[in-house]
Amino acid sequence: MGDMTVVVGGLRLKNPVIAAAGTFGFGAEYGEIYDPARLGAVCTKGLTLRPRDGNPPPRLHETACGLLNSIGLQNPGIDAFIREELPRMKEQGITVIANVWGDSPAEYEQAVARLCDSPVDAIELNVSCPNVSQGGPVGEDARRTARVVRRARRACTVPLWVKLPPAGGIAVARAAQEEGADAVSTVNTFRGMAIDIETGRPVFANVVAGLSGPAIKPIALRIVYELAGALTIPVVGIGGISDWRDALEFIMAGAHAVQVGTANFVDPLAAVRIVAGLERYMDEKGIGNWEVIRGSAQR
């Protein structure tokens, strides 16, 4: 049997399939359907220093093979997460990646410092949420990204991943790498919008919302391919991954691991089905470990 484990930016995972931030809560809900410890890891809902209410409804809008969301980082705050969610997650044997957002470099640093005192296994700096700031997210600008990653790195003793937006490009990814990120994960949702033709007004109060799902997969794959070719640190591939074949494409594009988001909504078992599909693939092809096929498309 092939070895499903993978080491990604200082973090050892039992398999390369991770539940994506904001689509899996803190693992409790899907935990009623299967044991989330069967996944490589779980990324938490985006956490902030203080609790956040999130955006007014409507927060969801379905598009052709896609989903627009405007959740707005509703979360109980880092302290409540550490107190109420993390102990249960660790007890269950889940590898926990804390997804973190701050509205300034200083706030990112404080948030990361707080989490580093807790038993989280890694931190994913979210510099790519389209739903909380006016204009583009920090991760669309190399200099702003560098500043945030520098401050976070200083405060951080656990593996630090930086989650990049689709529009950041190679310059931003290189900035994250130079400031000491252990890995980058990408993509976060694309900035999109929808208009209610009855009222003639945007569907979302914030106008812009984040597009995810199968609709974004080919573009996300291209971005992962480009970053994996340009960086020396690992890339974690995200975007529209629905089954094990999609996951394989991202690994062949050069990803060390993948995250599954919107597909959880389509099929609550999607992420574990992907684990099983990859396992079967390894066996059938007689592949010993992921290095054999990782980045095959780059060669």
Place this chain on the structure above:
Amino acid sequence: MDVVEARVASNVRVAAGVFLLKLEGKYSAAPGQFYMVRAWARDPLLSRPLSVFDRDENGISFLYGVRGRGTELLSRLSPGDAVGLTGPLGNGWPQRAGRIALVGGGLGIAPLYYAAKILRNADVYLGFADAPYLVDEFARVAARVLVSSETGAGGTEGVVTDIFRPDGYDACYACGPLPMLAALDRVCRRAEVPLHVSLEARMACGVGACLGCAVRTVHGYARVCRDGPVFPASEVIWDG
């Protein structure tokens, strides 16, 4: 909560654009709970939330109106077809004793039938836009059924809040359009009758993980799928 593939037993049109879908199998749903339902691969992407209309040893049924693509696809299902179900989900109606009134407007009648069947002696108020349907079915499981129709095509001409008086009830459970629920809240408050309402919101996960189905309550945003769909009306912020 289970993820299952069920077989269609029947899928019958009960009124213009309204269907009753029966699925085979054993289910554990309580009145007021719902399932995420799908009968397609990836288009549309998301499953559709539907309340449990009825449940017995042989299966489960859903009453749905054709609104858009998803419910249109459901309306084309034939016996033997496969339907994906995740559930049962949500909290369901509270279990209260005493005289209970069930009030439904339009497809808001869907989550009331199974409740009436379990309660046995409830009074049911059904409001239709046009010709009423399933009234005899409700009459078989309820103490009394009162019906209104906006066109006067059956029952009292008007809306369901015209025929409902809260006096003498220990509690009222309601489902329907928001303005109807807000109006009921006013009359029930005045009569000091506790009102519980089943709310709707767009849903992605249906299980409480995505925070997409938020409604404003006096305690802040709540998830319709997990904290509801049934809420005490006193906690709902109607202009939300």
